[in-house]
Amino acid sequence: VPQDITFDIPFAPLISPDVDRARAHTVAWLCGHGLLRSEAGVAEYLSWDLATAAAVTFPYSAGADLDLLLDFFSFAFLFDDQFDPAVADRQEAVAAVSREMITIPFRPAGMPPQIDCPVTRGWVDVWARLSDGTSTTWRNRFSANWARFMAAHAEEGYAVAGGAAPTLEEYVEFRRRSVGIHHSLDAAEPGRGFEIPPQVAAHPLTSALRDAAADAIAFMNDIHSLEREERRGDPHNLVTVLRRELRCSRASAVEEAVRLTEARLAEVVRLMDAMPGLYGELGLPARDRVAAEWGVEAVRNWIRGNHDWAVASGRYASAGPVCAPAVAYTDDLLTPLGRVPGVVRGLTA
Amino acid sequence: VPQDITFDIPFAPLISPDVDRARAHTVAWLCGHGLLRSEAGVAEYLSWDLATAAAVTFPYSAGADLDLLLDFFSFAFLFDDQFDPAVADRQEAVAAVSREMITIPFRPAGMPPQIDCPVTRGWVDVWARLSDGTSTTWRNRFSANWARFMAAHAEEGYAVAGGAAPTLEEYVEFRRRSVGIHHSLDAAEPGRGFEIPPQVAAHPLTSALRDAAADAIAFMNDIHSLEREERRGDPHNLVTVLRRELRCSRASAVEEAVRLTEARLAEVVRLMDAMPGLYGELGLPARDRVAAEWGVEAVRNWIRGNHDWAVASGRYASAGPVCAPAVAYTDDLLTPLGRVPGVVRGLTA
Numbered sequence: 245v246p247q248d249i250t251f252d253i254p255f256a257p258l259i260s261p262d263v264d265r266a267r268a269h270t271v272a273w274l275c276g277h278g279l280l281r282s283e284a285g286v287a288e289y290l291s292w293d294l295a296t297a298a299a300v301t302f303p304y305s306a307g308a309d310l311d312l313l314l315d316f317f318s319f320a321f322l323f324d325d326q327f328d329p330a331v332a333d334r335q336e337a338v339a340a341v342s343r344e345m346i347t348i349p350f351r352p353a354g355m356p357p358q359i360d361c362p363v364t365r366g367w368v369d370v371w372a373r374l375s376d377g378t379s380t381t382w383r384n385r386f387s388a389n390w391a392r393f394m395a396a397h398a399e400e401g402y403a404v405a406g407g408a409a410p411t412l413e414e415y416v417e418f419r420r421r422s423v424g425i426h427h428s429l430d431a432a433e434p435g436r437g438f439e440i441p442p443q444v445a446a447h448p449l450t451s452a453l454r455d456a457a458a459d460a461i462a463f464m465n466d467i468h469s470l471e472r473e474e475r476r477g478d479p480h481n482l483v484t485v486l487r488r489e490l491r492c493s494r495a496s497a498v499e500e501a502v503r504l505t506e507a508r509l510a511e512v513v514r515l516m517d518a519m520p521g522l523y524g525e526l527g528l529p530a531r532d533r534v535a536a537e538w539g540v541e542a543v544r545n546w547i548r549g550n551h552d553w554a555v556a557s558g559r560y561a562s563a564g565p566v567c568a569p570a571v572a573y574t575d576d577l578l579t580p581l582g583r584v585p586g587v588v589r590g591l592t593a
Numbered sequence: 594v595p596q597d598i599t600f601d602i603p604f605a606p607l608i609s610p611d612v613d614r615a616r617a618h619t620v621a622w623l624c625g626h627g628l629l630r631s632e633a634g635v636a637e638y639l640s641w642d643l644a645t646a647a648a649v650t651f652p653y654s655a656g657a658d659l660d661l662l663l664d665f666f667s668f669a670f671l672f673d674d675q676f677d678p679a680v681a682d683r684q685e686a687v688a689a690v691s692r693e694m695i696t697i698p699f700r701p702a703g704m705p706p707q708i709d710c711p712v713t714r715g716w717v718d719v720w721a722r723l724s725d726g727t728s729t730t731w732r733n734r735f736s737a738n739w740a741r742f743m744a745a746h747a748e749e750g751y752a753v754a755g756g757a758a759p760t761l762e763e764y765v766e767f768r769r770r771s772v773g774i775h776h777s778l779d780a781a782e783p784g785r786g787f788e789i790p791p792q793v794a795a796h797p798l799t800s801a802l803r804d805a806a807a808d809a810i811a812f813m814n815d816i817h818s819l820e821r822e823e824r825r826g827d828p829h830n831l832v833t834v835l836r837r838e839l840r841c842s843r844a845s846a847v848e849e850a851v852r853l854t855e856a857r858l859a860e861v862v863r864l865m866d867a868m869p870g871l872y873g874e875l876g877l878p879a880r881d882r883v884a885a886e887w888g889v890e891a892v893r894n895w896i897r898g899n900h901d902w903a904v905a906s907g908r909y910a911s912a913g914p915v916c917a918p919a920v921a922y923t924d925d926l927l928t929p930l931g932r933v934p935g936v937v938r939g940l941t942a
Contacts, residue, residue, distance in 0.1 A: 339707055340689075342696075343692035343693060343695070343696050343707075344692060346692070346695055346696050346699065347691075347692050347740065347743075347744055350695065350737065350740035350741045350743075350744045351744045351748070352766075355748075358688055358692075358747070379795065380795075380800060381734075381791075381794070381795035383737070384733045384734050384737035384738075385730075385733050387733075387737055387740070388699065388732070388733035388736055388737060389733075391695075391696065391699035391740075392699045394696075394699075395696055395699045395700045398707070399700070399704075417701075441792070442730075442791040442792045442794070442795035443790070443791045443792045445730070445791070446729075446730035446791035451729060527876055
């Protein structure tokens with residue numbers, strides 16, 4: 245089955261030593277913020293093993309830094325699941341909350357959300373910690389990448405609801421934004437206490453490397469999550485798009501998706517090899533070269549870690565639940581909590 | 594009266610040769626997009642003489658570049674006037690549209706707005722032209738500054754509606770975001786066909802210069818628009834804040850505001866003098882030094898041009914309309930146009 249397909253990733257697997265600490269921290273944080281509110285929700289969340297996902301994609305982060313990255317990771321996954329094309333007007337609610345999620349990093353840190361619900365409160369809390377001590381230039385870059393991801397997320401909802409069938413070209417352009425890799429790579433910087441020098445971050449070679457990495461990860465995710473998305477009736481998957489575009493069998497479409505993925509992985513390696521030449525061309529001092537190289541390491545760790553986690557995780561398990569859930573999400577996170585029992589801590593507590 | 598107060602600005606006044614061309618272009622553009630829909634609206638708009646404002650703040654832009662900057666300038670002013678604390682639920686409408694305005698630059702250029710109204714359609718059109726040919730780094734910087742401005746705008750609405758009285762410190766921090774200078778300075782770059790080198794844009798000296806310029810311009814605007822805002826009952830004005838904070842007369846508060854403004858202008862000059870040293874420190878090649886210096890010129894032109902326009906413009910005229918209008922805005926720009934007569938061109942026409 246597609247989830248069993250593995251790729252030859254030429255980067256070493258690494259893991260943060262604090263994976264268990266972060267897992268314990270984040271379950272408590274999610275429950276405290278009303279982002280997990282039921283036993284079923286907690287059980288499903290734990291089955292994804294996002295603690296491992298964060299620890300292998302951010303192996304150089306530990307302690308409170310890894311806790312924070314896992315909080316971020318987890319509420320973003322939970323928000324991603326809040327859209328379900330079968331629920332009436334759900335895409336309107338997702339789009340409105342997405343616009344609020346885009347706006348939050350542009351308000352003073354810690355300001356309460358204007359649209360009040362568990363995901364917006366969670367994001368205010370995470371953003372205040374994530375942005376602490378960062379430069380305006382990093383905040384501009386992260387927040388813009390986050391905004392493009394959130395906007396694509398809302399767009400996906402409208403497209404699914406409208407039943408639009410994208411061409412391969414349209415899909416690849418869209419998927420690069422919806423996979424969320426650019427802001428995730430940005431998050432590795434405060435998570436390890438560095439920033440990529442601005443002239444390196446702005447260089448076309450860096451953009452090309454990050455785009456190639458985003459494509460490779462998106463294509464692998466699509467292959468690994470194919471069965472989950474087929475069960476959900478979600479046409480936003482590379483294999484599904486290829487099958488329609490090439491009028492071929494599912495097996496042939498999977499083969500073509502694997503070929504496209506391998507080509508993007510080869511491009512990642514080629515661009516990484518060109519980075520040291522760029523440092524020389526820009527006349528970077530030694531300290532800036534280290535920071536630039538840590539930025540490249542973030543790309544390596546994301547590709548390697550995401551691949552290994554996806555193959556092992558229960559999130560994309562091919563068996564699926566015995567009874568498919570009525571809706572994609574277990575708890576509704578887009579409406580205010582009110583006085584929900586079990587929510588022990590609000591934003592201002 | 595406060596509008597007659599002038600400041601000693603040590604920068605030469607300049608004006609684009611295409612001010613009349615731009616004026617004609619933009620009135621047609623505003624009418625075509627439903628942003629001006631009544632004779633009263635057109636008359637009031639023309640009385641502000643925004644064409645001169647754009648031509649003196651962006652003197653190195655001409656032709657289609659100046660047309661575009663004036664389109665941008667004009668719809669932003671019209672949107673600014675859409676908030677009126679006296680209209681029920683108006684701040685909710687302003688805040689929702691502000692979040693859409695923040696999101697638009699993060700969607701693919703030209704994508705129709707999700708909240709459909711004249712200001713969002715106008716912004717989609719302007720953004721597609723303004724961002725054409727720019728780097729991702731410039732788009733991140735501009736869009737983040739634009740978002741902070743829009744978020745502050747919505748915040749102002751809530752604060753006014755809630756009757757909150759900010760301290761001087763809170764007000765100065767808020768006003769730096771709400772004055773909209775950072776994104777206006779960014780807009781000078783595509784308007785003149787250059788981009789500030791990323792390591793210069795990211796440097797703390799550049800941030801300090803732009804913050805000082807934003808403060809100086811905000812304080813001058815507050816002094817010049819004091820009577821207009823007193824008429825509207827808007828407490829967001831440096832003089833009003835000083836008057837309350839210092840428990841002093843209006844005249845003394847104006848004097849103190851002038852003193853604060855002169856201090857910020859002196860800081861602008863001091864920081865500008867330090868810029869050439871930065872170019873050497875960063876080892877900038879000659880071409881990058883020119884681009885950096887054009888960035889400094891944008892600050893000079895904004896301070897000089899904004900001052901001269903504010904003193905001359907009808908927007909802050911102390912006489913005011915014989916009959917104060919019932920609401921702050923002439924045409925409602927926050928609801929869909931539908932089939933409004935006189936709207937000759939929509940987004941997709």
